[in-house]
Amino acid sequence: QVQLIESGGGVVQAGDSLRLSCAPSGRSFSGYAMGWFRRAPGKAREFVSYISRGGQTTYYADFVKGRFAISRDLGTNTMYLQMNNLQPEDTAVYYCAAQRPADVALGYRTPHDYDYWGQGTQVTVSS
Numbered sequence: 001q002v003q004l005i006e007s008g009g010g011v012v013q014a015g016d017s018l019r020l021s022c023a024p025s026g027r028s029f030s031g032y033a034m035g036w037f038r039r040a041p042g043k044a045r046e047f048v049s050y051i052s053r054g055g056q057t058t059y060y061a062d063f064v065k066g067r068f069a070i071s072r073d074l075g076t077n078t079m080y081l082q083m084n085n086l087q088p089e090d091t092a093v094y095y096c097a098a099q100r101p102a103d104v105a106l107g108y109r110t111p112h113d114y115d116y117w118g119q120g121t122q123v124t125v126s127s
Helices: none
Strands: 004-007 010-013 018-024 033-039 046-051 058-060 068-073 078-083 092-099 121-126
Touching: 004 092, 018 033, 018 092, 018 121, 033 078, 046 068, 046 078, 058 068, 078 092
Parallel strands: 010 121
Antiparallel strands: 004 018, 018 078, 033 046, 033 092, 046 058, 068 078, 092 121
């Protein structure tokens, strides 16, 4: 069953902003690190951003630094991705993911680093 639900995608023009949300469904992801990935048409799924389970640590792909901001509400376990100055190359399906806690340091940049996924939300940016 779906355990993460993304929302907030849409069709916008270059320079516009969107705020994506990722909410848990059916279970809690408290204590899980989380991330955002995207898949553009004809391309592989790629890392966008990561946030640690407490929200203190964040990482971004180079192509979104300064434009996107990841955050999470620890009370509701909802994660967000604020996307500003969107460009046509940002057009993709955006996915959120959760990483099961572990006693060892885990990677965060590949899909294999995550255990749970949402179904994605489409973001389309026109020029």
